[in-house]
Amino acid sequence: MLFFQCRVEEEARMYLNWDYAPPRSWEQFEELCADIFQSAWSDPALVRHGRAGQRQNGVDIVCRQGAIYPVGLQCKKRSRWPESKITKTQIDEEVVEATKFEPALRRFYILTTAPDDALLQEHIRKLNERQRKKGLFDVHLLGRGELVRLATLYSRVVEKHFGRSGGGLSSPLISTWMASNGKLEKAGTELDLSVRELVQDLYDWPTGHIVVRQRESDALLENINRYEGKELTQNQRRERISLRQQLKELTDRERFAVKAVMLAFTHADLADWLLKVWPDDIVVSFKSIVEEQLGRGSYAPGNTTQYLRMSPPRAAERRCSAPLSSEDIAAIMAIMARRQERYGKPLTTTVDELPPEVRSRVAIPRLIRGIMEFMSEDKFDWNAIRAIGANQLGQWTIEIA
Incomplete structure (x- = not known):
């Protein structure tokens, strides 16, 4: 038994020390845990329960074993x-909290990045x-080594999170980004640090x-799962079809x-362009690119009817347009006035010459789309894109109309 335990710990350390990105955040750790148990228990209905910061009665993921x-x-x-230590008191507190979950849990797993601990x-x-004497759920605690051991039993989980793909190019999961109502949940300093870590x-x-x-x-997935195992009426089948279509649209946007x-x-x-020419813009650019796609062009400032019209330098007819708020227009007018006063010309004819806040928040995400x-x-390939100069983000010509 001792020999087996040492072998497991040695194997876990080997995988943990691969030259790949470890879980960078709690969200990425949750993604790893969800993938492990979805694979282990063949449960396509596994869902995250609630969002970070909400009261969840001690439960992040609900599934079927x-x-x-x-x-x-x-x-x-x-x-x-990452978490490096967990105490008996913390375990007891989590168990008490989990007893409030409805419907009552049958089993409860506490998953941590802390090392496995015999005590x-x-x-x-x-x-x-x-x-058991109280007729309550049983409790399991899995630490870092055991989670990595479980992960390595499933090739798809390994390939996604650690990048070990058995011959092809490895593609480790670097980060997980959560969004609500089309907006990234991370903000402020945490967003800034996370984006810069992602770039590195x-x-x-x-x-x-x-x-x-x-x-x-x-x-939506949680609502779809409520139909599982039931004999459905035709109306309920229609409702489930509608929910599945809504889920497809959201996952396509993701x-x-x-x-x-x-x-x-x-x-x-x-x-x-993003990392060398406009390095100070990368955080806002990243956030705006993600939210542009989650909204799929639904952004509308509401207080203006003017648009930023942008065209590749060698294909004026291939125009991309993005709505401008009154604040955006004011920022553009202000920088043009300063340049007019200083140089005798407004000198604002390309994306590169836009105010940074307008360029990163409005222009860049629309150009990427x-x-x-x-x-x-x-059906353009990169030769065609380069031929019209669309790859030269800063050189797209602009006008306000």
Whole structure:
């Protein structure tokens, strides 16, 4: 038994020390946990329960283990990440909180990035004796090593999170981004740091990938799961079809958001503009690119009817337009006035010459979407895109109309 335990710990350390990105955040850790248990239990109906910061009665993920339902998973989140220690008191508090979950849990898993601990496992065994006497759910604690061991049993999980793909190019999961109502949940300093870390991670792991997920997608999936195992009326079948269609539309937007980010930040032609020419704009640009795709062009300032018209330098007829708010227009007019006073000309005829806040928030996300449309709708390859100068983001000509 001792030999087996040492082998497991040695194997876990080996995988943990791969030259790939570890979970950067709690959201990415939750993504890993969800993928592990969805694969282990073949549960396509697994859903995240609630959002970070909301009262969840100790449960982050709800799933089914064979005939056992519901099973609750708690992905331990701490202000200091990753978690390096968990205590008996914390375990007891999580269990008490999980007893409030409705419907009553049948099993409860506490998942942590802290190392596996034999003393804590002994505490779990004693805790389960008391739980059984009360007729309550049993409790399981899985630490870092055991989670990595489980992950490595499923090739799709390994390829997604660690990038070990058995011959092809590896593509580790670098980060997970949560959104609500079409807006990223991260803001302020946390958003700034996370975007800059992502840029560095993409440099270190250029074949890596990200996940963008909306809370509304999780909610729709949870509603769809309520029909599971029931004999449905025709009206209920129609309702389920409608829910599934709504889910498809949201997941398509998530997929397009990921594609747009990877195009903007990893394709050499475009990344040079974002990372070298406009490095101070990258946080706002990233946020705007994601939200542009999640909204799929639904952004409308509401207080103006004017648009920013942008055309590739060698194809004036291929125009991309984005609505401008009154604040956007004021910023453009102000920079033109300053240049007129200083140089005798407004000198604001290209995207590069726009005020940074307008360029990063309005122009860049629309241009990225425009290039994606050239590729998907017009069937342009990169030679065609370069031929019209569309890859030269800063050189697109502009006008306000």
